[in-house]
Each structure stands twice: as structure tokens, then as C-alpha cells.
Amino acid sequence: MSLIVQKFGGTSVADLDRIRNVARRIAKTYDQGHNVVVVLSAMAGVTNSLMDMAYKITDSPAKRELDVLLATGEQSTIALLAMTLNSMNYPAKSLLGCQADIITNTAHGNARILEIGARRIKELTNQRQIAIIAGFQGCDADGDITTLGRGGSDTSAVAIAAAIKADTCEIYTDVDGVYTADPNVCSKAMKLSRISYDEMLEMSSLGAKVLQIRSVEFAKKYNVPVHVKSSFCEEEGTMLVDEDSDMERLVVSAVTHNKNEARITLKNVPDQPGIAAKIFTPVAEAGIVVDMIIQNTQPGGLTDLTFTVPETEFNKAMEIGKIVAKKIRAGEVMGDKNIVKVSVIGVGMKSHSGVASKMFSTLANENVNIIMISTSEIRISCLIEEKYAELAVRVLHTAFGLDKE
Numbered sequence: 268m269s270l271i272v273q274k275f276g277g278t279s280v281a282d283l284d285r286i287r288n289v290a291r292r293i294a295k296t297y298d299q300g301h302n303v304v305v306v307l308s309a310m311a312g313v314t315n316s317l318m319d320m321a322y323k324i325t326d327s328p329a330k331r332e333l334d335v336l337l338a339t340g341e342q343s344t345i346a347l348l349a350m351t352l353n354s355m356n357y358p359a360k361s362l363l364g365c366q367a368d369i370i371t372n373t374a375h376g377n378a379r380i381l382e383i384g385a386r387r388i389k390e391l392t393n394q395r396q397i398a399i400i401a402g403f404q405g406c407d408a409d410g411d412i413t414t415l416g417r418g419g420s421d422t423s424a425v426a427i428a429a430a431i432k433a434d435t436c437e438i439y440t441d442v443d444g445v446y447t448a449d450p451n452v453c454s455k456a457m458k459l460s461r462i463s464y465d466e467m468l469e470m471s472s473l474g475a476k477v478l479q480i481r482s483v484e485f486a487k488k489y490n491v492p493v494h495v496k497s498s499f500c501e502e503e504g505t506m507l508v509d510e511d512s513d514m515e516r517l518v519v520s521a522v523t524h525n526k527n528e529a530r531i532t533l534k535n536v537p538d539q540p541g542i543a544a545k546i547f548t549p550v551a552e553a554g555i556v557v558d559m560i561i562q563n564t565q566p567g568g569l570t571d572l573t574f575t576v577p578e579t580e581f582n583k584a585m586e587i588g589k590i591v592a593k594k595i596r597a598g599e600v601m602g603d604k605n606i607v608k609v610s611v612i613g614v615g616m617k618s619h620s621g622v623a624s625k626m627f628s629t630l631a632n633e634n635v636n637i638i639m640i641s642t643s644e645i646r647i648s649c650l651i652e653e654k655y656a657e658l659a660v661r662v663l664h665t666a667f668g669l670d671k672e
Contacts, residue, residue: 269434270302274402274424278441279498280344289498290351292439292648293397298355298439304431306402306424307348309340328550330375334414338364341401342418349399359397362387367398368672369405369423370592378413380405380422383430390433400427406550416628418479425482428523430491436493438478441478443497444505445470445477447669448522452657455670456657459520461506467610467648469612473523482626483507518622519613520668524656528558528608529581530571530638531588535598538564545595546572549587555580558608559641574641575650580606606638607656610648629666 273293283462297303317336321328329655330335345361352359368384370600391398402420405413415422417474421438428436445467448456460484462470471480477495485505486493494503543562550557555576563571576584581604588600616622626647629635651659665669 268302270308270431272302272304272424272431273435273438273439274306274420274437275308275439275498276420276441276516277308277313279601280307280309281346281557283301283347286344286347286351288355289439290348290355292498293352294355294357297397300556304388304392304427304433305399306420306427306653307341307344308402308420309337309344311519312516313340313343316654317492322388323668331411334412334560336374337414338401338404338412341403342655343586345399345401352397353397355379357397358395359399360391361401363401363424364404365406365410367400368462369426370634371405371407371415373407373411374412377416378405379409383426385430387425388427388632390561395555415481418482421482422485425485425489425491425493428461429485430489433491436491438482438493438495438500440477440495441498442477442495442570443500443502443504444495445521447520448660449524451659452511452524452665453522455661455664457669457671459557461508463614464507465645466612466614468522469610469643470523471545473525473608473610473612473646473648478507481610509617518615518619519611519669520615521612522660522663522667522669523610524660525608525610526653526656527578528606528650529578529584529604529664530573530575530577531581531584531604532571532601533568533588533592533597534571534601535565536572536592537597538568538570538593538607543572544614546591547574547586549591550576553583553587555584555587559639559648561639565611575606577641598638605653606650607659608648608650610646610647611667614645616645616647625650625666626663629662630659633658633662 275289349359349361370382371380372380375562386397402423444458445462446456446458450456471483493507557574559575561573585602592600635651635655637649641648
């Protein structure tokens with residue numbers, strides 16, 4: 268008998284028919300002798316609808332009350348699923364995040380999980396009951412409801428799996444696994460049977476929407492086996508495993524692209540100690556994540572400094588850039604949102620040379636200009652013009668031998 272956590276996303280529970288389909292899948296696992304813990308998202312579209320209502324009342328709803336409101340989406344789905352399973356004569360009980368002892372910090376809207384008591388979850392599974400838990404939510408030390416941010420149900424599921432020492436965590440979504448590229452962009456993309464935690468971390472941070480990055484961090488930290496599967500078919504999905512596992516060693520495992528990028532350049536910045544801190548400290552204080560940074564030193568003690576931020580933070584970052592430029596007596600502040608970051612990822616890059624040169628030459632052969640470059644041990648990213656995004660993904664996918672036969 269195994270202990271299995273199954274997480275179902277919003278599209279999987281979008282209506283009562285799909286909730287019944289989820290119930291049948293859970294019942295099948297239960298009938299095989301496994302203990303099952305289920306984590307649910309809200310129905311597709313419900314969280315956005317609740318958010319819209321809040322902002323029709325006020326432009327700045329209190330974050331605490333917004334969390335109370337948004338948490339009701341998951342509360343509905345767990346109750347409906349428990350009712351469905353009970354009507355099928357399966358013992359099921361729903362639990363809110365606070366009832367499952369999911370304790371977070373006080374950062375409403377983007378809370379971090381501090382610990383999971385899991386006492387009631389274990390009590391239910393020991394009694395062969397199906398525990399159905401609201402994803403995306405927990406509570407702080409004062410008992411106030413908190414939410415974990417977009418994609419937080421993935422994080423809930425993996426964290427719960429770690430807390431109860433589950434044998435596996437199955438993430439059911441509207442895709443049937445992790446692909447070597449976005450299948451909507453690259454028709455020759457292949458589904459991977461396995462991928463390492465580190466590769467999935469890079470993919471999640473670079474635009475792949477299959478798994479929320481914090482859930483992958485939890486999986487790696489606590490060595491939780493994660494199986495990404497589709498709610499709508501019975502095919503095997505993709506397993507997240509430790510890179511030391513027996514897995515095929517591709518030099519490059521995937522090509523990703525992220526259009527949520529914007530570039531900001533401060534011209535004629537004084538080339539002096541402490542200037543970079545004066546630029547990036549207010550950006551950090553505004554909660555803006557900076558990704559790529561490049562500095563071009565010029566004669567005369569001046570430099571041009573370019574960095575990238577999420578496109579959603581572009582206007583705020585531009586305002587800060589102009590204020591800082593005035594204070595440090597820099598020149599013009601320029602911005603560009605028509606860019607995309609294309610990346611190649613693979614643990615095999617650690618032991619192979621020539622990956623960067625192949626990437627650069629492949630893009631050059633298509634007359635794609637590289638604006639900025641950043642690297643890690645298992646990833647190379649290039650910033651290019653947005654109009655070349657799909658072309659770049661397809662030619663790199665072919666160049667690194669990832670096309671399906």
C-alpha cells in the first residue's frame with residue numbers, strides 16, 4: 268500500500284462533470300489499495316472572478332480580506348468533491364488549509380509555508396479516509412487566512428507530500444507532461460519521461476507554466492517524487508527525479524521562451540564604486556526582480572547599464588530608473604518591451620563543451636541578433652527581439668537533436 272498525494276488544477280475541476288471525473292480517478296487509486304490525499308485548486312476562472320469583484324469595490328482592497336475572499340474558491344471545490352465521493356460510497360472529508368495545519372508567514376497574497384502539522388491528515392489516512400485539502404491557502408500564527416500566490420496549489424501539494432512522507436505526488440493538469448519545448452510553438456516537441464529537479468527549476472523560472480517554481484523547490488529539498496499527468500487521459504506523464512537517477516543524459520533537455528521580459532538601459536552612468544547599489548537598491552525595495560544585467564564601460568569614466576525585469580513591472584521600474592538617473596546624474600533612461608528570453612536547459616551541459624557556440628551560431632544562421640546573454644551551470648539564455656521568438660525555439664530545438672521522429 269502506497270501513500271499518494273493527488274493534486275488537481277482548476278481546469279480539472281472546472282464544472283460538476285469534471286469533478287465527477289476527478290472523483291472516479293481518485294476512487295480507482297483508492298480501490299487499488301492506496302491511501303489518497305487530494306489537493307484541489309478553485310474551479311477555472313473563479314479566482315479571477317473573485318479578484319475582479321474585490322477591485323470593483325475598491326482599487327486597493329485590504330490584503331488580509333482579499334485572502335479571505337480568494338480562499339473561498341478552493342473551499343467550494345473541496346466540499347463538492349467530498350460530497351461526490353461520499354455519494355459514491357467512498358469515505359472522504361474536506362479540510363481547509365488551516366484545518367490541515369498549513370502554517371505560513373504573514374505575507375498576505377504571497378505567503379510562504381513555514382510548517383505543516385499534518386496531524387488531521389494522518390488521522391484520516393490511518394482510518395482509510397480520503398483527505399481532501401484546499402490548496403493555495405494556509406494560515407499564519409494568529410490564525411488569519413493566507414494565500415500562497417498564483418500556482419500555490421502545486422506548492423501546497425508538494426509540501427503536504429513532504430510533510431506526510433508520501434510515496435509520490437501526482438500533479439494532474441491540462442497537459443500530459445513536460446515537453447522539450449512549448450508544443451504550441453514547436454510541433455516537433457517531445458514529451459519527456461523524466462526530468463531532473465534542477466532542469467525543471469530552470470524551466471519553471473524561464474517561462475514554462477507546467478509547475479509552479481516553489482513546488483519544484485520543495486520537491487528537490489525534500490526529495491519528493493513528482494509525477495506530472497493529464498486529468499483527461501490515462502497516459503504516463505513526466506517524472507521529476509534526482510539527477511543522479513538512472514536517466515538519459517541529453518546535453519540539452521529543453522528549449523524554453525519567456526515573453527514576460529522588458530529591458531531598461533541607463534545611459535552615461537558615472538563609473539564609480541557604489542553606483543550599482545544606488546540603482547538596484549530602490550528597485551529591490553519596490554519588490555521588482557532583476558534578471559539579466561550588463562554593463563558597457565566607455566572612455567571618460569561613464570558606462571551604460573542595462574538590466575531586465577518582468578514586463579508586468581516595466582512601468583514601475585522605468586519610473587524608479589528615471590528618479591535614480593536624476594540623482595546620480597546619469598543620462599537618458601530607455602526601455603523596450605518587445606523582447607523575449609530564449610533558453611536551452613540540460614544537466615548534460617555540465618560535462619559537455621560547445622553548447623554556447625552551437626546556440627549562438629544557430630541563431631546567427633537565422634540572422635537573429637543576441638541582445639544579452641546570461642548563463643548558469645545547466646542553462647544558457649539569450650535575449651532577442653520578440654518577433655524572432657518562435658523561429659528561435661524551433662531552430663534551437665532542431666539543432667540540439669530534440670525533434671521527435
